[in-house]
Amino acid sequence: MHHRWQARCAGVILALLAGAAYPGSLRQLHAERSLYREVLVYENDGVRCMCFTRQCRIGRQSCMDVKHPDRIVMNYPQMMLASLYVNPSPRSVLIVGLGGGTIPRTLLQLLPDAHIDVVEIDPAVVKVAKKYFRFEDGARLRVFEMDGRVYVRRAIRERRKYDLIMLDAFDHEYIPEHLLTREFIAEVKSLLSPQGVLAANTFSSSRLYDHESVTYAAVFPHFFNLKRENRVIIASNGALPDAEQIRQRSEGLESAFARYGFKASAVLPLFSLEQDWDRDARQLTDQYSPANLLNTRE
Amino acid sequence: MQSLLCYVIAGWSGFFVMAVELLGGRLLAPTFGSSIYVWGAIITVFMLALSLGYLAGGRWSTHAPSVARLGAILIVAAATVLPLILFAEPMLDAVSIAVPDPRFGSLLGSAVLFFVPTFFSGMVSPYAVRLLVQDRSSSGRHAGQLYFVSTFGSAAGTLLTSFYLVLLMELNHILLALLTISGLIGATALLVGRTGDAGAGAAAATREAGAGQAPRAHMSGEVDDGRAGARNETGALHAP
Numbered sequence: 430m431h432h433r434w435q436a437r438c439a440g441v442i443l444a445l446l447a448g449a450a451y452p453g454s455l456r457q458l459h460a461e462r463s464l465y466r467e468v469l470v471y472e473n474d475g476v477r478c479m480c481f482t483r484q485c486r487i488g489r490q491s492c493m494d495v496k497h498p499d500r501i502v503m504n505y506p507q508m509m510l511a512s513l514y515v516n517p518s519p520r521s522v523l524i525v526g527l528g529g530g531t532i533p534r535t536l537l538q539l540l541p542d543a544h545i546d547v548v549e550i551d552p553a554v555v556k557v558a559k560k561y562f563r564f565e566d567g568a569r570l571r572v573f574e575m576d577g578r579v580y581v582r583r584a585i586r587e588r589r590k591y592d593l594i595m596l597d598a599f600d601h602e603y604i605p606e607h608l609l610t611r612e613f614i615a616e617v618k619s620l621l622s623p624q625g626v627l628a629a630n631t632f633s634s635s636r637l638y639d640h641e642s643v644t645y646a647a648v649f650p651h652f653f654n655l656k657r658e659n660r661v662i663i664a665s666n667g668a669l670p671d672a673e674q675i676r677q678r679s680e681g682l683e684s685a686f687a688r689y690g691f692k693a694s695a696v697l698p699l700f701s702l703e704q705d706w707d708r709d710a711r712q713l714t715d716q717y718s719p720a721n722l723l724n725t726r727e
Numbered sequence: 728m729q730s731l732l733c734y735v736i737a738g739w740s741g742f743f744v745m746a747v748e749l750l751g752g753r754l755l756a757p758t759f760g761s762s763i764y765v766w767g768a769i770i771t772v773f774m775l776a777l778s779l780g781y782l783a784g785g786r787w788s789t790h791a792p793s794v795a796r797l798g799a800i801l802i803v804a805a806a807t808v809l810p811l812i813l814f815a816e817p818m819l820d821a822v823s824i825a826v827p828d829p830r831f832g833s834l835l836g837s838a839v840l841f842f843v844p845t846f847f848s849g850m851v852s853p854y855a856v857r858l859l860v861q862d863r864s865s866s867g868r869h870a871g872q873l874y875f876v877s878t879f880g881s882a883a884g885t886l887l888t889s890f891y892l893v894l895l896m897e898l899n900h901i902l903l904a905l906l907t908i909s910g911l912i913g914a915t916a917l918l919v920g921r922t923g924d925a926g927a928g929a930a931a932a933t934r935e936a937g938a939g940q941a942p943r944a945h946m947s948g949e950v951d952d953g954r955a956g957a958r959n960e961t962g963a964l965h966a967p
Contacts, residue, residue: 464763465763575762575829576759576762578757579758579760582757582758586824605761606756606761607756607761715753715756715757716897716899717896718893719893719894722893722894723894
């Protein structure tokens with residue numbers, strides 16, 4: 430995730446390290462080798478981050494302000510939460526990819542009636558999220574430790590439906606390629622309720638951008654494309670709301686979002702319908718899915 | 728010519744096995760995901776099928792071995808990949824419904840898809856050793872060369888598939904290309920084997936029953952046809 434954060438994060442942290450006003454230093458709280466990767470927890474100046482590489486400054490998965498755990502530290506969860514402007518009151522939510530659990534923790538508070546299912550492939554990530562990032566499962570928040578696609582297929586067979594599905598399973602250096610194919614996105618779409626919304630945290634640079642865009646567009650002809658360091662795609666099973674509706678809904682969430690330390694209106698200008706990619710790029714399918722090879726090419 | 732073909736077949740078979748194994752991970756991912764145990768299941772099935780294939784190939788090599796039959800093994804191995812192209816998805820879906828546990832589901836799924844072609848591919852190496860080795864003193868060298876060619880082929884198949892082929896072609900098209908190449912090499916072996924038999928002018932069964940005596944003469948005949956690449960064989964063949 431969050432690899433476009435690189436420059437900014439590195440800059441900020443270096444500035445923090447250098448500045449006399451911020452005498453903090455990077456402290457390692459936890460390190461373990463899981464089945465899939467190394468799961469590390471670092472803390473610096475009251476901000477605790479989960480990383481999957483030793484170079485924590487470039488590849489932060491998830492961060493939490495230890496004194497104000499509600500505050501959303503990173504940029505992309507704010508963009509993901511902006512999917513509530515499209516469907517403000519989902520009753521059932523599916524999140525693929527846990528990380529530190531910022532998004533499920535926030536949604537659980539924002540949506541007091543909603544049931545949230547989280548799928549995370551790596552049991553170590555679930556354990557670390559619980560121990561270091563105040564993540565707790567319960568009656569309204571269930572965690573399934575399995576592959577995201579296996580879960581999606583099973584949920585389709587069980588005829589389950591979700592009002593909001595969030596895909597957040599990408600790492601800055603590795604993409605599970607079977608989660609970035611036209612077939613998978615179509616499976617996710619069939620799991621959405623009639624007005625259900627999909628929010629996907631993906632990439633905004635490298636050659637993969639074009640391929641990813643045409644692949645999503647093959648299933649959702651129109652979607653909102655929010656770009657900062659990361660790219661968040663917000664699509665709907667129903668019709669997309671117009672700019673005025675989105676603005677109104679963001680106003681409705683302004684006070685609720687204040688608790689998490691960001692302004693609902695700040696994300697508003699990012700909502701774009703412009704298709705700024707090469708439409709002739711080859712779609713990614715189960716038959717053709719070299720996402721990681723494409724991601725290494727600028 | 729015949730020994731060169733043995734090496735080509737062994738090398739290509741190594742390439743083929745690893746390419747199919749790598750693509751196997753892709754085939755299974757939509758149904759079983761890409762968890763570590765999915766790769767564990769695939770590798771287990773390939774190793775198991777290869778090991779049993781070695782046994783079977785060694786056994787079969789004691790009955791009238793010929794380059795033509797080696798080519799036939801290659802063709803059968805390729806043909807058994809065909810169901811993978813045609814039915815992989817419904818087959819895997821059926822398995823995943825019948826066996827919901829993802830570990831044993833992926834184990835059964837890879838067994839159904841990959842066991843048979845990998846078993847036949849495993850038969851190739853020991854069978855080729857039988858065709859190449861003419862006497863005990865050179866047996867280690869020939870086996871070594873064969874392992875080299877076969878494992879080098881595997882390395883090439885792994886690298887080319889994972890670095891380049893998946894970037895260029897769809898999965899089924901790669902499988903089809905592999906099938907075609909296997910078919911062509913296998914057909915060449917069938918042809919060469921047949922004409923070789925005719926040229927030797929002796930019944931294959933009686934000749935091969937001589938446990939290494941008669942085939943030596945047969946092979947040196949081939950070598951004398953003037954293949955520069957076969958000079959190692961020439962040396963071996965004339966050393967009793």
